[in-house]
Amino acid sequence: MRLFIEKGFDGATVEEIATAAGISRRTFFHYFESKDDILLSLQGDVGKLFAAEVRRAPPATSPFALVRDAALRVCASIPGDDMLAIDRLMRGSASVQARKQASYRQQEEALFSAIRERWPEPERETRLRVLAMVAVGATRLASETFNQEGGARPFDEVLRGAFDAVTAEFTTTAP
Amino acid sequence: MRLFIEKGFDGATVEEIATAAGISRRTFFHYFESKDDILLSLQGDVGKLFAAEVRRAPPATSPFALVRDAALRVCASIPGDDMLAIDRLMRGSASVQARKQASYRQQEEALFSAIRERWPEPERETRLRVLAMVAVGATRLASETFNQEGGARPFDEVLRGAFDAVTAEFTTTAP
DNA sequence: AAAAAACATGCACTCAGTGTAATATAATAA
DNA sequence: TTATTATATTACACTGAGTGCATGTTTTTT
Numbered sequence: 001m002r003l004f005i006e007k008g009f010d011g012a013t014v015e016e017i018a019t020a021a022g023i024s025r026r027t028f029f030h031y032f033e034s035k036d037d038i039l040l041s042l043q044g045d046v047g048k049l050f051a052a053e054v055r056r057a058p059p060a061t062s063p064f065a066l067v068r069d070a071a072l073r074v075c076a077s078i079p080g081d082d083m084l085a086i087d088r089l090m091r092g093s094a095s096v097q098a099r100k101q102a103s104y105r106q107q108e109e110a111l112f113s114a115i116r117e118r119w120p121e122p123e124r125e126t127r128l129r130v131l132a133m134v135a136v137g138a139t140r141l142a143s144e145t146f147n148q149e150g151g152a153r154p155f156d157e158v159l160r161g162a163f164d165a166v167t168a169e170f171t172t173t174a175p
Numbered sequence: 176m177r178l179f180i181e182k183g184f185d186g187a188t189v190e191e192i193a194t195a196a197g198i199s200r201r202t203f204f205h206y207f208e209s210k211d212d213i214l215l216s217l218q219g220d221v222g223k224l225f226a227a228e229v230r231r232a233p234p235a236t237s238p239f240a241l242v243r244d245a246a247l248r249v250c251a252s253i254p255g256d257d258m259l260a261i262d263r264l265m266r267g268s269a270s271v272q273a274r275k276q277a278s279y280r281q282q283e284e285a286l287f288s289a290i291r292e293r294w295p296e297p298e299r300e301t302r303l304r305v306l307a308m309v310a311v312g313a314t315r316l317a318s319e320t321f322n323q324e325g326g327a328r329p330f331d332e333v334l335r336g337a338f339d340a341v342t343a344e345f346t347t348t349a350p
Numbered sequence: 351a352a353a354a355a356a357c358a359t360g361c362a363c364t365c366a367g368t369g370t371a372a373t374a375t376a377a378t379a380a
Numbered sequence: 381t382t383a384t385t386a387t388a389t390t391a392c393a394c395t396g397a398g399t400g401c402a403t404g405t406t407t408t409t410t
């Protein structure tokens with residue numbers, strides 16, 4: 001982390017990082033598949049947390065409400081300062097940035113599986129895929145806003161705002 | 176393309192690709208920033224097409240309908256066979272896959288800008304970000320399904336199904 | 351035809367990532 | 381404790397992506 005802050009992501013070589021950590025270059029690659037993984041591993045397995053939360057959630061008024069509340073609970077457990085710091089470092093590398101986006105797709109997949117267990121009717125599949133996409137997407141939008149604002153508002157609030165915007169934009173009052 | 180099919184993405188070296196194309200390795204990197212870009216450039220600038228379509232679209236009943244119809248028009252112009260072929264090649268490399276996901280974020284950004292021009296009210300910003308996210312997300316889900324199915328149904332149909340699922344999942348009948 | 355701009359290439363270099371084999375360290379059985 | 385056996389660490393050598401720089405080769409422009 002110190003090296004990344006001092007020299008940037010590309011500026012710090014694996015050699016330097018390994019030496020600073022008191023191990024050899026080769027041993028570094030025994031613990032991390034790539035240099036990117038240093039930052040990616042910090043992100044943690046949000047997808048699995050999210051899915052687990054959905055599985056243990058009580059019956060809800062709607063799938064959307066259940067997923068929204070699960071998202072709020074998961075994110076309540078993540079310190080905002082860490083989010084800001086990790087995000088700042090990740091901006092340093094395009095390939096890290098790309099893999100981060102790719103990780104959202106995995107989260108979506110994990111979340112979909114969990115949702116699917118609760119509503120297994122085949123004809124609902126597409127709708128539930130959409131739900132998972134929206135949930136992960138809203139969470140991503142919230143974290144983008146949160147980082148953009150530099151943590152001005154608490155993450156919970158921003159996240160709730162994102163989910164509320166979904167409701168507001170798509171819930172048309174039918175006759 | 177031939178080399179990628181024969182030897183896989185990682186199996187084909189830039190050296191070989193350049194030679195097969197009748198140029199030098201160094202010249203290759205004059206045209207492509209990276210090996211990944213060979214496949215990524217095939218994807219084309221879908222985001223810009225999408226945004227342009229939104230800009231030229233006639234007034235619509237709702238932002239959602241406008242964006243949905245724009246998506247349908249853009250995708251009508253893309254040959255399904257190409258989509259399948261490109262997708263098959265892209266599966267060969269994790270880093271290409273990652274950059275592809277990252278490109279969806281850029282599409283979202285471009286789309287958001289275009290939508291924003293039509294509804295510039297500041298208080299709508301979050302809702303329109305959500306709309307762009309959902310539109311790009313639905314398009315992505317549709318193309319995932321389309322590729323999964325190997326092109327069994329026409330892309331238009333799958334895409335329409337994805338947007339319909341959004342409506343179905345979120346349009347609750349209020350009293 | 352001469353000058354300038356754009357394109358192509360060769361060369362040398364850095365660095366990420368991998369396979370392999372040797373060596374050290376820790377864990378376990380005797 | 382000692383011998384044995386995993387397991388962790390390392391050195392070494394190699395491939396291949398990507399870059400900077402200098403030089404050569406076309407096109408354009410004047």
